[in-house]
Amino acid sequence: MIELVQVSKSFNAGKANQFTAVREVSLAIAPGRVTVLKGPSGSGKTTLLTLIGCMARPTSGRIVLRGIAPASFAGPDGTGEIEITSLPERFLTGIRRTTFGFIFQQFNLVRGITVLENVMLPAYPTGEAHGSVRRRAMELLELFNVGRHASAPVDRLSGGEAQRVAIARALINDPAIVIADEPTAHLDTGLSREFMEIAGSFKAAGKTILIASHDPIVFDSPLADAVVEMRDGRVTRGGSAP
Amino acid sequence: MNRTIERHRHIIDFALSSLLRRKGKNLSLLAVYVLIVFMIGSVMFFIQALKREAALILQGAPDMVVQRLVAGRQDLIPVGYGDKIGAIRGVSGVRPRLWGYYYDPAVGANYTLMAADGDRQAPGTAVIGSGVAATRRLAQGDFLTLRDYSGEPVLLEVAGIMPYASDLVAADLIVMAESDLRALFNLPGGSATDLAVAVRNPRELATIAAKIARQFPDTRPILKSEILRTYDSIFDWRGGMVVVLLAVAVLSFVIFAWDKATGLSAEERKEIGILKSIGWETGDVLLLKFWEGTVISLSAFLAGVILAYGHLFFFSAPLFEHALKGWAVIYPRFRLTPAIDAYQLAVLFVLTVVPYTVATIIPSWQAATVDPDAAMRS
Amino acid sequence: MILHPAVLALLAASLTTGFMMLYAGWYGVQIVSRWDIRSGSELQLSLERRTYLISTILSYVLVFQILSLFLFIYTADHLHTLFAGAMCAAGTLNANGYGYPLLVMKIVNFLLAGLWLIVNHADTRGYDYPLIKVKYTLLLAMAPLVLLELFLQFGYFTGLHADVITSCCGSLFSQEKPGIGGDLALLPAKPMEAAFYAGMALTAAAGITFRRTGKGGWLFSAASTLTFAIAAASLVSFICLYFYELPTHHCPFCILQKEYGHVGYALYATLLGGGVTGLATGALMPLRNRGSMARIIPPLQRRLAAVTVLLYLLFTLIVACRMLFSPFRIGG
Numbered sequence: 001m002i003e004l005v006q007v008s009k010s011f012n013a014g015k016a017n018q019f020t021a022v023r024e025v026s027l028a029i030a031p032g033r034v035t036v037l038k039g040p041s042g043s044g045k046t047t048l049l050t051l052i053g054c055m056a057r058p059t060s061g062r063i064v065l066r067g068i069a070p071a072s073f074a075g076p077d078g079t080g081e082i083e084i085t086s087l088p089e090r091f092l093t094g095i096r097r098t099t100f101g102f103i104f105q106q107f108n109l110v111r112g113i114t115v116l117e118n119v120m121l122p123a124y125p126t127g128e129a130h131g132s133v134r135r136r137a138m139e140l141l142e143l144f145n146v147g148r149h150a151s152a153p154v155d156r157l158s159g160g161e162a163q164r165v166a167i168a169r170a171l172i173n174d175p176a177i178v179i180a181d182e183p184t185a186h187l188d189t190g191l192s193r194e195f196m197e198i199a200g201s202f203k204a205a206g207k208t209i210l211i212a213s214h215d216p217i218v219f220d221s222p223l224a225d226a227v228v229e230m231r232d233g234r235v236t237r238g239g240s241a242p
Numbered sequence: 243m244n245r246t247i248e249r250h251r252h253i254i255d256f257a258l259s260s261l262l263r264r265k266g267k268n269l270s271l272l273a274v275y276v277l278i279v280f281m282i283g284s285v286m287f288f289i290q291a292l293k294r295e296a297a298l299i300l301q302g303a304p305d306m307v308v309q310r311l312v313a314g315r316q317d318l319i320p321v322g323y324g325d326k327i328g329a330i331r332g333v334s335g336v337r338p339r340l341w342g343y344y345y346d347p348a349v350g351a352n353y354t355l356m357a358a359d360g361d362r363q364a365p366g367t368a369v370i371g372s373g374v375a376a377t378r379r380l381a382q383g384d385f386l387t388l389r390d391y392s393g394e395p396v397l398l399e400v401a402g403i404m405p406y407a408s409d410l411v412a413a414d415l416i417v418m419a420e421s422d423l424r425a426l427f428n429l430p431g432g433s434a435t436d437l438a439v440a441v442r443n444p445r446e447l448a449t450i451a452a453k454i455a456r457q458f459p460d461t462r463p464i465l466k467s468e469i470l471r472t473y474d475s476i477f478d479w480r481g482g483m484v485v486v487l488l489a490v491a492v493l494s495f496v497i498f499a500w501d502k503a504t505g506l507s508a509e510e511r512k513e514i515g516i517l518k519s520i521g522w523e524t525g526d527v528l529l530l531k532f533w534e535g536t537v538i539s540l541s542a543f544l545a546g547v548i549l550a551y552g553h554l555f556f557f558s559a560p561l562f563e564h565a566l567k568g569w570a571v572i573y574p575r576f577r578l579t580p581a582i583d584a585y586q587l588a589v590l591f592v593l594t595v596v597p598y599t600v601a602t603i604i605p606s607w608q609a610a611t612v613d614p615d616a617a618m619r620s
Numbered sequence: 621m622i623l624h625p626a627v628l629a630l631l632a633a634s635l636t637t638g639f640m641m642l643y644a645g646w647y648g649v650q651i652v653s654r655w656d657i658r659s660g661s662e663l664q665l666s667l668e669r670r671t672y673l674i675s676t677i678l679s680y681v682l683v684f685q686i687l688s689l690f691l692f693i694y695t696a697d698h699l700h701t702l703f704a705g706a707m708c709a710a711g712t713l714n715a716n717g718y719g720y721p722l723l724v725m726k727i728v729n730f731l732l733a734g735l736w737l738i739v740n741h742a743d744t745r746g747y748d749y750p751l752i753k754v755k756y757t758l759l760l761a762m763a764p765l766v767l768l769e770l771f772l773q774f775g776y777f778t779g780l781h782a783d784v785i786t787s788c789c790g791s792l793f794s795q796e797k798p799g800i801g802g803d804l805a806l807l808p809a810k811p812m813e814a815a816f817y818a819g820m821a822l823t824a825a826a827g828i829t830f831r832r833t834g835k836g837g838w839l840f841s842a843a844s845t846l847t848f849a850i851a852a853a854s855l856v857s858f859i860c861l862y863f864y865e866l867p868t869h870h871c872p873f874c875i876l877q878k879e880y881g882h883v884g885y886a887l888y889a890t891l892l893g894g895g896v897t898g899l900a901t902g903a904l905m906p907l908r909n910r911g912s913m914a915r916i917i918p919p920l921q922r923r924l925a926a927v928t929v930l931l932y933l934l935f936t937l938i939v940a941c942r943m944l945f946s947p948f949r950i951g952g
Contacts, residue, residue: 012662050615055519059661086658088749089668090523097521108516111509112263121517124252125526127245169520286625471702475622475782478702482623489628524672585626585694592629592691596684600636603676611669 002029002052002177002208007061009047021047023233024061029210030226031067031176034203036219037212039230045212046105046181048230052210053179054084054096061085065095097122101170103180107162109154109169115141116150119169126173133172140168144198160191167198177208184215192217199223250533253526257533264510271502272542278495279546279594280553282488286590287554287582289481294581296473299411300466304337304438305447308454308463318433323458327439330453332446338434340420342427344388349377355427357420365419367401373413375403386416391428398422439463485593492593496601503605511612518614531606539595546594547587555580622702622780626695631777633688637681638770644674644681645763648756657748671752674759675740681766682733689726690885697873702782709873718776725769727892732762734896735903742904742920746912754907809858809950816854819847820936823898827929830901831922841902844928848895851935855887858950859939865948887935894931897924 004027010020022044029035029052037045050056051063065082084092109118119137141147144164149157157165163183170178180199184192192215199209200223211218219227228238261268308327310319324336340357353374363369368386380386386398404412424431439454441447451463506514514527522530647670656664696709696719706712713719736758743751826840855872863875863883875884901924908917 047615055614057665087747088657088744090525090744091747093518093521093523102519104519108519110513110516113259117259121256122520122522124256125249125522127247127249127252129244129248130252173521282625289625467701471782474701478622478624481625482628485625485628486623524669528672528676585698588687588691588694589626589629592633592687593625596633596636599680600640603640603680604673607673607676611672 001031001066003027003064003066004052005062005064007048007051007058007063009044009051009056010059021233022051022058025230025233025235027228027235029208031208032203032206033225034199034209034211034223035226035228036224037210037228037230038214038219040214042232043230044233045230047233049179049181049210049212053100053102053177054092057092058085065099097126098173099176101173101175101178103163103166103170103178103183105182105185107166109162109165111155112153114151115146115154115157115165118154118165119172122169122172137168137172140171141165144168159186160194163187163191163195175207177210178202180209180211180213182213182215183211184213184218189217196221196223250529253529254533254537257530257537260513260530261534261537264507267502268538271499272538272545274495274498275538275542275594275598276546276549278492279543279590280549281491282485282593283547283550283590284553285481285484285488286586287550287580289477290586291554291579291581293474293477294579296477297470300470300473303466303469305441305444305466306439306451306463307339308437308439308458308461310436310458310461312460316436318429319436319461321432321434323461324434324437326457327437327454330450330457332442332450333439334442335440337438337440339436339438340423340429341435342423344416344426346378346388351377351414353414353416355416355418355423357423358417361419363417363419364401365421366397366399368398368416368418368422369402369404370400370417371404371412371415372406374416375400388426390426396422396426492597496597499598500601500605503602504608506609510609514609514612515614518612524610527610527612528606531602531609535599535602535606539598543591543595547582547590551580551582622699622777622782624695624699626691626698627777627780630688630692630695631773633684634770634773637684637688638767640677640681641763641766644677645760647674648759648763652753652756652760655749655752657752671749674756675737675744678733678736678740678759682730682737685726685730685733689730690888692723692726693873693876697876699780707874708871708877710871712780716776716779718772718779722769722772722776725765725772729762729766729769730892731896731899732758732765735900736762738897738900738920738924739903739907742907742913742917745916745920746910748911750910750913751907807853807857809861812850812854812857815850816859816939817936819843819850820932823847823932824929827925830925831929834918834922837901837905837921840925841898841905844894844898844932845902847932848891848898851891851932859887859942861950862939862942862946862948865946867950883938886938890931890935890938894928894935897931898928900924901928 004025007022007025007027008020009022010018012018025044025048037048039045047056051058062083062085065084067081082095084095087095110121116134116137119140120133123133123136138147138150141150144167146157146161146164146168149161149165154162154165163186178199183195187195196218199211202209203223211224213219218224226238229236308319308323309316310323311317319338321338324338327333328336337359342355344353344355345351346353351373370380370386374380374386378386380400380403382400382402384400386400388396388398390396398416398418404415418426423429439450441450447465447467451465454461454463517527517530518524651667651671651674654663655667693709696712700706700708700712703711703715706715713723736755739751739755739758743749743755823840823843826836826843830836830840856870860870860872860875861867863880873884874880875887876882877884901921904917904921904924907913
């Protein structure tokens with residue numbers, strides 16, 4: 001479970017263009033469920049995702065992860081509860097790598113290398129043996145029906161295929177939580193529904209899903225267990241009491 | 243341990259593919275880098291080879307040479323001194339040497355004229371070095387014309403030309419009979435240019451030299467070790483001068499490398515943002531940059547050293563020879579023997595790879611600390 | 621000044637190291653005064669990013685120090701032909717008053733840089749950078765020492781003029797001459813031998829005890845540092861004699877030369893390595909109770925102790941083998 005307490009994030013503090021993306025958000029994300037962040041662009045969804053996903057540190061407030069203990073990381077007091085707010089970057093990244101899988105809006109695949117390499121990239125720094133990473137990557141690509149593109153450069157893929165590769169990459173380290181930022185933005189209706197089915201299969205596998213989207217296919221889907229509405233950096237509906 | 247090795251292996255893999263993806267930028271950097279290593283390497287190896295040649299040649303030189311000074315300048319030494327020196331305990335032999343310099347106005351060159359030992363050279367004949375033969379266009383059997391002290395011409399038949407292999411010592415040498423030399427320069431009998439002294443125990447050299455200087459205050463004993471030292475100093479100094487001049491080149495290279503390293507294209511910045519967002523730490527990206535730099539450095543170093551070696555030992559360093567051999571009209575032609583050791587390579591490494599590495603520390607760090615959420619917002 | 625390319629390389633490397641330390645020191649001041657791990661402000665984030673740079677710089681400084689230490693000795697050895705009366709590096713170093721202080725400074729800075737990197741390694745494993753202020757205070761202490769070394773190095777090389785008569789190591793390290801070289805040789809060989817083996821044994825025992833039980837860390841570190849000093853003195857006093865097989869040749873630099881199989885490098889590498897790790901074990905002792913360090917430092921110290929014992933063992937082995945198999949025996 002992920003708990004946020006009065007979390008805020010501002011950029012360019014003290015300067016003329018100071019901008020607060022997230023204001024005093026308190027939220028509880030339940031494990032094993034699909035939570036959707038709904039709101040127009042500029043509402044702070046993406047920033048909130050980066051905070052939850054250990055990609056950035058909040059300017060104020062606390063974020064606590066409970067019941068999530070990646071194998072390579074032991075909490076300071078061993079209770080399985082980790083406050084990530086003031087963790088040094090090293091540990092933050094360690095947690096992110098093992099616990100979270102990201103699917104970006106723009107897919108963010110590295111151009112110039114093959115599909116297979118792209119999927120294997122997140123596992124490079126862990127020092128896991130090349131052979132086993134490769135095997136897992138191929139399995140994932142097969143699972144999403146893009147196995148035949150394994151040695152192709154990513155530039156040649158269609159939108160749907162690229163997204164599947166991005167999903168495979170997100171799963172290479174077998175994360176407990178999958179975060180997706182506007183996953184259906186570049187997809188047609190058919191592919192969007194397919195995506196929600198894939199998300200359902202993650203949920204069936206026991207993973208926690210967090211999706212930010214303003215697409216009704218996503219937030220009106222029967223799979224969405226909780227919907228959190230955001231506007232101007234604040235949670236307007238669905239948050240927890242501070 | 244295995245994990246660390248695998249991690250490095252993966253990152254090296256990615257570093258190589260990363261370098262290949264930006265061929266243009268990296269090739270131009272590599273080219274300049276190789277040039278720098280090549281230039282400094284050539285200079286250093288050349289100096290080292292020259293020093294070795296000098297040492298080898300001086301092996302045959304006498305342990306001690308005694309000269310006589312008059313008013314601070316070298317003058318003829320009486321052979322009688324030699325007899326007395328021979329009586330000093332520890333001296334195993336004294337050989338008077340007769341030699342001098344001859345200026346040839348026709349070509350503007352100085353020749354070294356030397357009297358052969360005993361009767362080795364028949365009067366009226368001479369053996370000349372290949373440099374003399376070349377400038378005066380002489381072959382065996384031709385006649386060499388010199389002018390004596392009074393301006394009268396003296397003819398000597400060329401009995402032989404010294405082999406090319408002896409060029410370093412003998413290019414400008416003319417060996418003739420003692421009587422001819424004395425007549426040419428009007429040197430009185432019983433005098434010599436200097437005395438070559440051989441000593442039984444080399445450790446006694448300094449003591450014997452001191453004794454000679456005491457007994458004959460107008461003489462100056464010179465030890466072979468002192469000559470070696472002086473040659474070493476000269477070559478070191480010459481080498482150092484050229485390296486100092488090349489410092490400007492190294493500085494330009496450093497600035498160039500810095501520029502290349504800081505100039506992250508938008509594509510590169512995005513790529514690093516992606517890496518960080520999928521789980522690479524700053525430390526991992528720093529390692530990536532380190533390996534990229536190492537691959538470039540090692541390739542450039544290797545290529546530069548090989549090219550310098552070839553430049554030197556196959557082509558005799560046409561680019562630098564005049565600066566390093568010294569000014570003269572007759573240059574001995576000689577092939578240098580390769581003399582590269584680990585120490586040379588270490589010094590070359592410090593002069594080239596270290597500046598490059600230092601120049602890229604800050605740019606690498608700037609690249610590695612790109613914020614991951616930059617990738618989210620593109 | 622002798623314009624040998626190696627001299628220029630050493631001076632350039634020193635200058636570079638000096639600048640890097642100044643740069644690191646400047647940011648060190650900022651970090652010591654403004655660090656606050658709990659804050660998520662942009663200043664804190666930029667300071668955290670900056671620590672990566674400082675660690676990278678210090679790693680390179682350590683590598684350069686090692687490189688330049690050995691390069692310096694080798695160059696001093698190489699240049700000995702330019703000085704009448706100098707038979708090896710010892711004579712070159714004695715050519716002017718800066719030589720030996722410079723060597724001492726280089727060794728000190730090498731030890732400190734190694735120490736810093738080990739403390740840094742411990743710090744990065746903790747969740748809250750508990751040793752950050754300690755680290756950067758140490759850095760600020762190191763910076764003037766590095767600058768001192770730079771100053772000494774410039775002084776030394778600009779004051780070197782070829783053909784200066786120096787005392788060759790024979791007379792420098794002989795019994796009669798006063799000055800540090802002479803004093804070391806004066807230490808009688810047999811007692812030094814005893815002290816050397818005793819020191820090594822004590823360090824080994826303390827190290828093994830510490831590794832097994834975790835007790836006696838201070839004793840171990842003190843023993844290893846004392847043994848470092850004894851071993852260094854022993855090198856001059858009696859160890860070299862066995863390698864040269866001459867009762868009067870005490871110079872510790874000739875063993876680096878080719879005639880002796882470059883064994884000097886092995887001896888110095890093991891001794892210096894063991895010195896750093898032993899010193900670090902002691903330096904980490906007072907930091908054990910800082911938050912997360914309680915779980916990080918003890919295992920790290922155990923590993924350091926093991927490394928120290930191993931390196932010292934190697935050193936002792938090389939010496940003992942030589943002493944056993946050499947036909948030379950110290951008389952008396």
